[in-house]
Amino acid sequence: MSKLPAPPADGFCAKAWAHTADLQQAIVEHPFNTALADGTLDRDRFAFYIVQDSRYLVGFAQALAAAATRADDPADAAFLAGASQGALVEERRLHAGYVAEFGLTDEEIAGIGTSPSCLAYTSYLRACALTEPYPVLLAAILPCFWVYQHVGSTILEATDGAEGHPYQAWIRTYADDEFAQAVLTARDLTDRVAKGVDAQTEARMLEAFTRATEYEWLFWNSAWVREEWPTARWLR
Structure with a gap:
């Protein structure tokens, strides 16, 4: 499985x-992702991205764990809790891989500041986990699953399987069948929950899905420009 089947036309996910x-097309066409696809992305940008991603995954895992506590269906709770654990496992794997591949120490990694966009995205998900109802939280979580699979599978298709590609491991992580199945499960869960909400809650779901997708674009862009805090020069 590479490209996902379209969601049901009458569901929330199709509308979102x-x-x-x-914006989804703009994400695929962002310079970071086009350079990633053609193998010309420089290692410093990719390294910056990996550090930010490992930090983002902690906040994402917390939002997933919060969603798991609100699920009425045991299967849905198990999926969300498992995805939360998987995000933390991936965070540790990224950290270890970064140390091994780029030869940086833990101290040097700690010296790379969390970008404004990374902090904003994780803070948004944590805020949703604390203040939004379960359907809205699901909608805020979904883009991280779906957008990554969309980008990964699009790049895999463009690179003819990514054999010999310098970023082959990353591409295959987000374009493989196991991750695609997780995306389908997340989509199905969101659609099922959305069927039981009123128009106002559905509108809030759409707003949350859109905002998280905007943060996805900002996250890629922050890695491309290696975003820093503009206020840092006034602080010691």
């Missing part, structure tokens, strides 16, 4: 994807 279609 259609609403953000131009």
